[in-house]
Each structure stands twice: as C-alpha cells, then as structure tokens.
C-alpha cells in the first residue's frame with residue numbers, strides 16, 4: 001500500500017508521524033519548502049498541545065517560548081478588557097514541525113523536501129492526503145471560499161517591548177484584529193488580519209507607534225470556512241482516495257483564525273476513521289462535525305455581524321448551546337471563556 005502526504009506543515013508532519021508509528025505502508029511526504037518555515041503567530045494552549053504532542057512521543061514543554069497570564073483586548077476607542085489565560089503559550093513551531101518530521105523519518109517515511117507536487121504526480125498511490133493548508137493544492141478549489149489576508153512581522157525590541165503579555169486589537173466591524181504575541185525575551189509576533197485588507201495599514205501604524213526592528217515578514221491568508229462548508233473534504237476513485245486534513249478543509253476556529261490545534265485534532269479524527277489503508281469518509285465527516293461543532297454557529301454569527309445584523313448574530317441557531325459546551329473547554333483554548341467578553345467584542349467593534 002502506498003500513501004502520499006502533500007504538505008508538511010503542522011497537519012501533514014503530525015499525520016506522517018502518527019500514520020508511520022503503526023503501519024508498514026510505503027509513506028511518502030512532500031513539501032515545496034526546503035525546511036519548515038511556519039507562517040504563523042505560534043500561539044496555542046499548552047494543555048491541548050501537550051496532549052497532541054504526546055501522541056507521537058514529543059514533550060511540548062520543550063518548545064514553549066512564553067506562557068501568558070492575561071490577554072488584554074484593546075478596542076479602537078481605547079477601552080480595554082482583560083481575559084485571564086489558562087495556559088496560552090507561544091512556541092517554537094518550526095522546531096516542533098522539524099521534530100514531527102524526524103519522528104516520521106525514523107519510522108520509515110520518505111520525506112521529499114523542495115518538492116511541490118500536484119495530483120497528476122501521484123498516480124500509483126492508494127491514498128493521497130491534502131495537507132496543503134489554505135492553498136488546498138490537491139483537492140478541488142472551493143467555489144465560495146472565504147480567506148482572510150494577514151500580515152505579520154517577527155519583531156525584536158531589545159529590552160523594552162511595548163507589552164508584556166498577549167494583546168489583541170479588534171478592528172472596526174469585527175473585520176479582523178491585530179495581535180502582539182510575545183515570543184522569547186525581547187521578541188514578539190506583531191500582526192493583523194482584516195477582511196477589508198487594511199492589515200498593512202494597521203500593522204504599520206502599530207510599528208510606528210511602538211517601534212521595534214522587524215526581522216521577518218509573513219504574508220499569508222487564513223481560511224475562515226468551517227469544515228462543513230469545505231466540501232468536498234475527500235474524493236473517491238476506484239483505486240485511490242484523496243482526503244483533506246488541517247486548514248485545507250477548514251480546520252481553523254473562525255473567530256480567531258486559530259488553526260494549529262484544530263489542524264492537529266483533524267488528524268486525530270482522521271486516524272479514528274482510517275483502517276486497512278482506506279478512509280471511511282462518512283465516518284471522518286461525522287467525526288469532524290462532532291469535533292468542530294462550535295465552528296459553524298460562530299462563523300454564522302460573524303457573517304451576521306458583518307451584515308450589520310447583531311440581533312441576527314445573537315439568534316444564530318446553535319450559538320448558545322455551542323457556547324455552553326465550549327465554556328467547558330477553557331484548557332483547550334488557553335483562556336477563560338465568558339459570555340460577557342464575547343458580547344463585548346461583538347458590541348464594541
């Protein structure tokens with residue numbers, strides 16, 4: 001049996017590590033980049049990331065750069081709210097992906113770096129996984145896709161960063177937000193994503209106001225559609241399957257553009273539906289809907305807010321029941337989940 005994994009970002013490298021641990025199939029993994037170079041702010045909950053990393057024998061604590069205590073939300077009229085954090089960290093995502101890749105290589109996966117491939121290059125494989133992230137380069141493109149432009153700098157501050165903890169700046173109309181994510185001492189990711197494409201203007205304003213030396217520029221969009229709106233999540237031919245994981249099939253929490261944990265979780269869901277070198281696609285689809293039950297209501301609430309209809313946003317079917325369940329998942333998210341904060345964010349933007 002031959003398996004191809006296209007994309008060795010966080011979803012693809014974790015999938016390669018997990019699949020190769022138990023199976024003796026011939027597994028090939030491809031990535032266009034010569035080494036991991038994660039275009040992301042590297043934020044996520046240490047509790048959930050520790051659980052996921054331990055599935056492949058890695059110790060998440062080794063990758064942590066910074067653990068926050070308080071998330072400050074600063075609105076455009078300068079009023080602020082504080083959200084207590086429950087294990088929200090930034091971490092060395094490139095190092096984590098390198099180690100996932102090493103686990104896979106040790107288990108016999110053939111990793112082809114600097115290799116951008118398409119489905120045409122992969123005849124002869126029984127299963128092809130699309131782990132190409134927002135670009136979805138293997139599965140068919142989505143007709144009504146929604147992707148959000150982002151701009152981010154890795155910034156050095158010397159001894160005096162402008163903020164000491166996680167800080168975010170929601171933009172008018174909830175069109176997006178800016179962020180300051182501390183990394184190692186004196187270093188942070190400063191970025192912004194905005195559906196009105198004002199991210200450059202906002203990020204440059206931040207840089208002029210607070211200084212710092214940009215060391216790296218990252219510009220890449222993020223997908224907003226939940227998995228239920230990213231069909232097809234799989235294609236089935238007579239002799240082979242093509243199956244998506246991670247951001248390629250919308251595993252990104254729409255309110256925050258948070259995709260690391262959902263992308264890893266999608267691999268766990270996939271593993272539950274994969275046996276005999278075949279994915280039970282219906283079971284995978286059900287698993288994704290169950291795992292990410294809260295994505296679609298929040299997505300619909302954001303769309304209602306964008307249309308200027310906050311009353312409709314509050315009335316989105318499933319929003320309140322989802323919120324009640326999500327409240328029990330603070331360690332998954334890395335912060336306290338309070339209805340008052342959500343309402344404040346929707347009301348004040």
Ligand SMILES: Cc1cc2nc3c(=O)[nH]c(=O)nc-3n(C[C@H](O)[C@H](O)[C@H](O)COP(=O)(O)OP(=O)(O)OC[C@H]3O[C@@H](n4cnc5c(N)ncnc54)[C@H](O)[C@@H]3O)c2cc1C
Pocket residue numbers: 006007008009010011012030031032033039040041042043044115116117118131132133134135137150151152191218220221222245246247248251252257258259260261263
């Ligand atoms: C600016 C920014 C900041 C973000 N910050 C955070 C954050 O702080 N926390 C969080 O949880 N999420 C964040 N996200 C979202 C998160 O980065 C992604 O959702 C997540 O990394 C998706 O993982 P993935 O493995 O599915 O895709 P990716 O990480 O994008 O990996 C896809 C891989 O596929 C490769 N590839 C693509 N096409 C081909 C091809 N044809 N052949 C071979 N290889 C190919 C690419 O080179 C890449 O390595 C951020 C996103 C952006 C844009």
